[in-house]
């Protein structure tokens with residue numbers, strides 16, 4: 001028999017679903033019999049439960065995290081030509097939502113330690129066209145929200161949280177998603193809370209914002225056949241809502257498990273590579289565990305050769321992405337975001353990742369760095 005070590009996948013959700021399958025399939029079977037696939041009791045119940053989980057008065061289920069961002073921006077009043085300030089090192093969806101809502105993205109560089117929007121640089125980016133500040137709780141850690149909110153309030157601006165990676169994260173004991181005027185969540189399968197397909201939600205404690213998103217997601221209908229504004233089709237379906245309700249009951253435990261895996265990595269990798277910085281005021285939920293090292297490629301190749309799954313989040317910052325060349329940015333415009341793009345490496349992390357596999361990942365990293373010349 002081969003004594004080759006087992007591969008370590010970047011993400012493995014089998015363990016999460018195995019135990020839940022009978023419960024999920026039972027509700028799905030009932031939904032199949034009832035024939036109510038879009039909206040309905042499961043969607044309404046999930047919206048109530050998600051509002052409670054994010055400690056907001058309301059939550060509105062939509063088709064994806066991208067739609068949650070886009071519809072929330074429109075609900076917050078973004079109109080053609082308005083500027084929306086965000087970070088350049090994010091998933092491209094953050095920026096797509098801005099331009100598709102008619103806004104113009106304005107980037108602010110990020111904090112070198114946390115990769116989230118650097119509040120010290122925020123004021124300088126505000127103009128009279130600025131309407132919304134859109135911090136991204138990247139990798140699962142909230143941005144520096146007190147400063148962001150203080151600046152926004154002082155300037156009469158709205159704050160939309162991109163919380164697509166931060167389900168259950170906290171900032172000074174407050175829930176990610178309850179910090180600004182509204183928040184967008186994604187339930188893409190690999191997120192900390194994932195559907196069995198596409199889904200998203202907007203959380204808000206502003207009844208007007210929630211009402212507007214509800215209208216926009218359903219073709220702008222305020223009542224049957226009355227299309228008060230132009231909307232779109234971005235409704236949450238019942239099968240996803242039912243699965244999300246079942247999985248939501250385990251989310252806190254899964255986040256605790258992610259935090260335990262992160263702590264194991266921290267112990268083994270501190271002093272070897274730059275490990276993630278968890279700010280004292282934050283509860284990080286480690287959607288991603290991203291290390292940094294100038295020899296990122298050496299480490300990446302070693303892990304890949306050892307059968308260990310890794311990821312890059314994100315190797316090209318949005319300001320240097322071809323799709324946004326029209327914004328006119330050049331390398332060097334946002335040096336901290338660019339450094340994260342060059343040096344960041346996402347290690348395997350998921351609930352249930354065992355300690356011996358973490359050991360193996362860390363062993364390969366140490367070996368890769370010890371074996372180098374000079």
Ligand SMILES: *Cc1c(COP(=O)(O)O)cnc(C)c1O
Nearest residue numbers: 064065066091093094164186188
């Ligand atoms: C996943 C993600 C989104 C988009 O969510 P989808 O459900 O895939 O549309 C937006 N922003 C960030 C930071 C994300 O990670």
